[in-house]
Structures are given as structure tokens and as C-alpha cells.
Amino acid sequence: MLARIKEFLGMEAKPKEEASQQEVEKVAEEEKTKPRIGYIHLSGCTGDAMSLTENYDILAPLLTEMVDIVYGQTLADVWWDDENPMPEMDLALVEGSVCLQDEHSMKELLEVREKAGLVVAFGSCAATGCFTRYSRGGQQANPRHESFVPIADVVKVDLAMPGCPPSPEIIAKTVVAVINGDMDYLQPMMDLVGYTEACGCDLQLKVVNQALCIGCGTCAMSCPTRAVTMTNGRPEVNSDRCVKCGVCYIQCPRSWWPADRINQDLGL
Amino acid sequence: MVLGTYKQITLARSTDKQIQKISQDGGIATGLLCFALDEKIIDGAVVAGPSDEMWKPEPTVALSSDEIMAAAGTKYTLSPNMWMVKEAVRQYGLEKAGIVTIPCQTMGLRKMQSYPIGVRFVADKIALDIGICCTENFPFESLKTFISAKAGVNFDLVEKMDIGKGKFWVKTQDDMISFPIKETHGYEQSGCKVCLDLVSELSDISTGSIGAPDDWSAVQVRTDIGETVFNKAVDAGAIELKPIDEGKFGLEMLTRLSKSKKEKAMKEIDRRKELGLPVPYKASSEKEDPLANV
Incomplete structure (x- = not known):
């Protein structure tokens, strides 16, 4: 192995x-x-x-x-x-x-x-x-x-x-x-x-600024400190609460997309 | 596979008169969730429920049929349903959560289930995902703008909105106004432009109006879970079926529209790649099936 x-x-x-x-x-x-x-x-x-x-x-x-x-x-x-x-x-x-x-x-x-x-x-x-x-x-x-x-x-x-x-x-x-x-x-x-320089602001820089955000809310769901909320369908990051763990951006369906694995897991 | 992998494709509608009255088309999302709740297949569901503002949905955890029915009908703007999934499991204690998702939300949900990197004991509590067909979505201000400017309707008087027969329909108490769907272009959110999924290819059961006559939905049953729930609902008489028309206004139209969404998205994905802009999907040259959602 x-x-x-x-x-x-x-x-x-x-x-x-x-x-x-x-x-x-x-x-x-x-x-x-x-x-x-x-x-x-x-x-x-x-x-x-x-x-x-x-x-x-x-x-x-x-x-x-x-x-x-x-x-x-x-x-x-x-x-x-x-x-x-x-x-x-x-x-x-x-x-x-x-x-x-x-x-x-x-x-x-x-x-x-x-x-x-x-x-x-x-x-x-x-x-x-x-x-x-x-x-x-x-x-x-x-x-x-x-x-x-x-x-x-x-x-x-x-x-x-x-x-x-x-x-x-x-x-x-x-x-x-x-x-x-x-x-x-x-x-x-x-x-x-x-990916060593993580921050809640990546949602803005790497997703919203890049015309990729679709407002699904996955980022806000996955934040462990409730630093992310959704306002008018876009993530809003409270930087006082953000611990820079990177999870919001990592879970975003628009950061990377493991299509094959998902199809396999669903039996599709 | 332009319509994703599926076990069954059919026309369907809810047999419940109340649901028929309030829902968008065949009332499949509402009907299936109510049925699943009654049968204890789910113990609640994340839906796009009403908010304080008319036509602005809010992700809501529904625990009763009444609450599910309060969320019936399409709202053509953003409702970040994924946001409430953890809430549903933690705060509401759902063990078997249902959820209604449009394709991009389905993708967020499935990625979280396959790679639950920072989401502790939530993925395994998702019991049923009903996917909704989606061509594109509009920011709330966009929706307000084109309803008032294109249709000339006071936003507060709108009773129902619908997309069909190439037009955007706005129903008020005494009027039915429409304008070509083409005129909404430019108002959609730009994230939709790289989306390769019209029919919620990764949902358990997907439903939509494209390819279905009025008051029916075109339904695709996709996963094993979806098949079990759908068959139970049909056997119990909660959902009735009718074969989908293979022709121009049926399967052919659904296939054509899905293909055209994918082709447009692939063009945009390739263009972005050329410009060096990030995009999570492969370029058309990098994949076998240029229209696959990868």
C-alpha cells in the first residue's frame, strides 16, 4: 500500500x-x-x-x-x-x-x-x-x-x-x-x-470577483465559526469571526469539482 | 449524456388537489416531500420558504406539510438552500433531512457528501434530494427590475411567475402579462454562465416544466434512493404518471435545451481558460464528452 x-x-x-x-x-x-x-x-x-x-x-x-x-x-x-x-x-x-x-x-x-x-x-x-x-x-x-x-x-x-x-x-x-x-x-x-494562505475573503476574491459565485450557500453552511452568512445570495464574511481555516472555499462547488468521485459515490 | 444518468423519465404530477392549486407545475417537489414526511422517509426538509419580502425566498427548515406547502412554487431568484443544511441537522436535529436544490446547489451538496472536509456528521443525514431544473438564476434586484420595466407590473401585485413557451409570464389578480425570455438576458447572475447542468444531474429525483404540458412535470428518477421513494409515492397514489411525449414539445425539447445550455457554458469555460481566469471545470479539449458536467 x-x-x-x-x-x-x-x-x-x-x-x-x-x-x-x-x-x-x-x-x-x-x-x-x-x-x-x-x-x-x-x-x-x-x-x-x-x-x-x-x-x-x-x-x-x-x-x-x-x-x-x-x-x-x-x-x-x-x-x-x-x-x-x-x-x-x-x-x-x-x-x-x-x-x-x-x-x-x-x-x-x-x-x-x-x-x-x-x-x-x-x-x-x-x-x-x-x-x-x-x-x-x-x-x-x-x-x-x-x-x-x-x-x-x-x-x-x-x-x-x-x-x-x-x-x-x-x-x-x-x-x-x-x-x-x-x-x-x-x-x-x-x-x-x-493552499496555505486561506481566508474567508477567498470567497470574495476567488469566487465572487471571478464571476463564479452562484449563491448556493455551501460556504456559509460549512464555516465552523459562523463567520459566513448569505446576503442577497452572496457570501458575507465577518472577518472578526473568521479563523482562516479555508473550509468555506474548499467546500465551494466552484473552487474544485470532483465530478468522477461524486458520480461513483452516487452510483451514477 | 445530455440529461445525465437516470433510471426513469416520465411526466408526473401530485394527485393532491391542494398541492396542485399552489404549486408551480406538477407539484412534484412539494408532493414528494409531503409524502416522504408522512411516510417518515424524512423528518424535515430544507426548502426555499417565504421571507418578510414578497417573492424573496429564504432557506427554511420545514418540519410539517404545511411548512413545505408554504414554500411551494418557483421563485426566480437566489435562495441559498445549502446554507440551512447544517442548521437543519444541528439546530433542528434532523436525522433524515430532505432538501430541494437547483443544479448548482445539488453540486455543493454532493461535493460536501463525497468530501465532507469541514462538515462534521451532516453528510450522512441527507435522506432525499429533489433537484429542480434550472436554466439560470436572477439576483433579486434583477428580477424586480425586469418585472417592473419589461412587464410593467407593480412587483407587489404579482401572484405567480412562470417561464414557458419561450416567455416569462407574470400573473396578477386580473392580468397575465408576458415578454420574451430573451429579454431577461443580461439580468441573470454571471456564475450561471459556466454551469453545465440544466436538469440537476446529481439529484435523487429531478423535476421541471421543460418537456411537460401545463400542470405536469417532467421527472427523472436517478439514484437508488430516488427510485425507492418515487415508486413508493406512485404506489401510494400520491403521484400519478403519464408517459413523456418523445416529440418536439417533450423529450426532444428537454434534450435540446439541456444541450444548448451545455454548449453555451462550454464556450464560456473555454473562453475563460484562454483568458487565464479560474474555472473548476475541464476545457472541452480535456474531456471525452465535451458536454459532461466535469
């Missing part, structure tokens, strides 16, 4: 002739083992982890039978310090943005990129910065901590799953897609890696 993902993402882009028999066997061996997952908690509120655990019905078999959680403070109680090196991971879910002034966070993120095959920006803080974008420092516990950025600003990210938090369903659907190697389903999440 992971071999397929890596191949698709061009992470094992070795030319065919170089792939020795030994390497093929290694990949085959890897296929049999459960994927090793890490959960890295940077500057976020743990809401994304909470949303993950809301998949009660699939969580137990997922955690015990399908994957190995090898790293994480909340899900596995494994910490990284000088005596305990960070383990190798097939996939790392990173929650939270990264604070440029926080040496520990920076070090951990860079180490994760080294140790993980795939890095997922999990939740809007990691993907777009979300409400940590408003930070201006000058507060305890460390007044110097003021610059929080999406993790893609610092390391290469393979998948982005925004949301404040991402819904339990999208997490479950993504996990299933990863296990099935369903790249078509994951494609939008790969594309969203580049």
Missing part, C-alpha cells in the same frame, strides 16, 4: 533497472507489515486528534489491527528526547502550525520530515495556519513566540487535510483511501498542500 503511495508521489523514483531483487523483496516485506503511524502535536488545540477519535466504530480495529502508532504524545505516549530517538514512520500526521521561534517544535518537525515517508498536514492549523495566523506574541508562557506558519512553509508536505477540525468522516475516508491506495480520492488533498 505504502509502496504504491510512495511510487505515486515520486518518493521512490529510482529507475527500474536499479531496483534489485533485494529491493523488491524489501518492498514485499513492507507490504505485509502494518503501516507505522506517528502523530506529531505542534501548535494546535488537539481538536484534530479529538475528531480522529470520534470514529469510534472504526478506531479500535484501525489502531490495533491495521496500523501501528509508533510515535505520539496523546495517542501512544511516546516522546522524543535525546535518549529516545524518533522512530522511522511510514506516515506522520502533524497537527498544529509550527512556531518559528520555538526551537523544540522546529527541531521536531524537521526530524519528522527525516523519519516519515509521508507527512500529512492534519487539520487547518498545520495546513493553513488557521487561527494561529493571528498570533502576535507578547504572551506567556513565552512572549517571544509570535510567528506561527503552516508546516508546508518549513518542510515538504505530501497531503493536506484542512478543517477546523477535519470532520471524522473525511479522516475515515482518507484512511480508507490510503489503505486502498486510492489515489483518485487523495488527489484533492495533494492539491491542497499548496
Whole structure:
């Protein structure tokens, strides 16, 4: 499964002739083992982890039978310090943005990129910065901590799953897609890696200004903070409420259009 | 597939006399939602209900047949029904929500169901989507302007509006005024110009007046859910059927109008692509079926 993902993402882009028999066997061996997952908690509120655990019905078999959680403070109680090196991971879910002034966070993120095959920006803080974008420092516990950025600003990210938090369903659907190697389903999440500067004002800039808005109201429905209302059939964003999660623009039917998947899901 | 994928296409109308009286054509949206509510297939529905202002609809969560019937009839302006979907599930606690959507709203709904990125436990509460045929939609001020300027009717006196036989009809208590539909061009919202969907191709059941005689609707049953609900309503006698006319004023017209909407939209999509303007759909050169809604 992971071999397929890596191949698709061009992470094992070795030319065919170089792939020795030994390497093929290694990949085959890897296929049999459960994927090793890490959960890295940077500057976020743990809401994304909470949303993950809301998949009660699939969580137990997922955690015990399908994957190995090898790293994480909340899900596995494994910490990284000088005596305990960070383990190798097939996939790392990173929650939270990264604070440029926080040496520990920076070090951990860079180490994760080294140790993980795939890095997922999990939740809007990691993907777009979300409400940590408003930070201006000058507060305890460390007044110097003021610059929080999406993790893609610092390391290469393979998948982005925004949301404040991402819904339990999208997490479950993504996990299933990863296990099935369903790249078509994951494609939008790969594309969203580049969407790091999100704001409710994207509705105005990228939809209304571009003559694309049809006033369906999907943006206003999906806003987690009720920052978006509809006035005369157009979204109106209360910037005091907007947390810059990007969900309104991501759910807009005029931002990207997954037609094939929808037809498939509906049996059409 | 100019009319999308469907299991059945037929003329249909509600058998309920009250619904026939108040609804637009065959009263299919109203009739099916009332039936589904009675049968507990849905426990409420998001509809374009009345607001404080005449002819300006407001997305409303209807919990009774009366509330569904209060939303009967077409309003030719924007009602962001998707906005109320989360409200319906959270505030009203609907477990099985019905919804009426025009094609673009159907697309927002289906995208949310396939990719519920930020929408927690709402997608699975949608039990039935009735799609409405739509050629284009008008901002409220546009509607007011051409009703008063083209038809010369005081907006407050309008009793019913309709599009049919190439004309926009305005009915008042003692008059029926019409003007060619062509004259509404330039008043529609521009987002409609790239829309490839006339017949709500992704709904469970779609309904509209194009291709149907007066007081009937042309209905397409599309999904398994749609088929189950529709057949139940027909078996129970809530909906009666009549085969659709294959000819010039029936299926042929529906096909022709859908094709022409798609062709116009594809031209605009290609033009936008050339200009480097964003558009979520593929250029005609990028897809097998140049008229597909992709």
C-alpha cells in the first residue's frame, strides 16, 4: 500500500533497472507489515486528534489491527528526547502550525520530515495556519513566540487535510483511501498542500470577483465559526469571526469539482 | 449524456388537489416531500420558504406539510438552500433531512457528501434530494427590475411567475402579462454562465416544466434512493404518471435545451481558460464528452 503511495508521489523514483531483487523483496516485506503511524502535536488545540477519535466504530480495529502508532504524545505516549530517538514512520500526521521561534517544535518537525515517508498536514492549523495566523506574541508562557506558519512553509508536505477540525468522516475516508491506495480520492488533498494562505475573503476574491459565485450557500453552511452568512445570495464574511481555516472555499462547488468521485459515490 | 444518468423519465404530477392549486407545475417537489414526511422517509426538509419580502425566498427548515406547502412554487431568484443544511441537522436535529436544490446547489451538496472536509456528521443525514431544473438564476434586484420595466407590473401585485413557451409570464389578480425570455438576458447572475447542468444531474429525483404540458412535470428518477421513494409515492397514489411525449414539445425539447445550455457554458469555460481566469471545470479539449458536467 505504502509502496504504491510512495511510487505515486515520486518518493521512490529510482529507475527500474536499479531496483534489485533485494529491493523488491524489501518492498514485499513492507507490504505485509502494518503501516507505522506517528502523530506529531505542534501548535494546535488537539481538536484534530479529538475528531480522529470520534470514529469510534472504526478506531479500535484501525489502531490495533491495521496500523501501528509508533510515535505520539496523546495517542501512544511516546516522546522524543535525546535518549529516545524518533522512530522511522511510514506516515506522520502533524497537527498544529509550527512556531518559528520555538526551537523544540522546529527541531521536531524537521526530524519528522527525516523519519516519515509521508507527512500529512492534519487539520487547518498545520495546513493553513488557521487561527494561529493571528498570533502576535507578547504572551506567556513565552512572549517571544509570535510567528506561527503552516508546516508546508518549513518542510515538504505530501497531503493536506484542512478543517477546523477535519470532520471524522473525511479522516475515515482518507484512511480508507490510503489503505486502498486510492489515489483518485487523495488527489484533492495533494492539491491542497499548496493552499496555505486561506481566508474567508477567498470567497470574495476567488469566487465572487471571478464571476463564479452562484449563491448556493455551501460556504456559509460549512464555516465552523459562523463567520459566513448569505446576503442577497452572496457570501458575507465577518472577518472578526473568521479563523482562516479555508473550509468555506474548499467546500465551494466552484473552487474544485470532483465530478468522477461524486458520480461513483452516487452510483451514477 | 445530455440529461445525465437516470433510471426513469416520465411526466408526473401530485394527485393532491391542494398541492396542485399552489404549486408551480406538477407539484412534484412539494408532493414528494409531503409524502416522504408522512411516510417518515424524512423528518424535515430544507426548502426555499417565504421571507418578510414578497417573492424573496429564504432557506427554511420545514418540519410539517404545511411548512413545505408554504414554500411551494418557483421563485426566480437566489435562495441559498445549502446554507440551512447544517442548521437543519444541528439546530433542528434532523436525522433524515430532505432538501430541494437547483443544479448548482445539488453540486455543493454532493461535493460536501463525497468530501465532507469541514462538515462534521451532516453528510450522512441527507435522506432525499429533489433537484429542480434550472436554466439560470436572477439576483433579486434583477428580477424586480425586469418585472417592473419589461412587464410593467407593480412587483407587489404579482401572484405567480412562470417561464414557458419561450416567455416569462407574470400573473396578477386580473392580468397575465408576458415578454420574451430573451429579454431577461443580461439580468441573470454571471456564475450561471459556466454551469453545465440544466436538469440537476446529481439529484435523487429531478423535476421541471421543460418537456411537460401545463400542470405536469417532467421527472427523472436517478439514484437508488430516488427510485425507492418515487415508486413508493406512485404506489401510494400520491403521484400519478403519464408517459413523456418523445416529440418536439417533450423529450426532444428537454434534450435540446439541456444541450444548448451545455454548449453555451462550454464556450464560456473555454473562453475563460484562454483568458487565464479560474474555472473548476475541464476545457472541452480535456474531456471525452465535451458536454459532461466535469
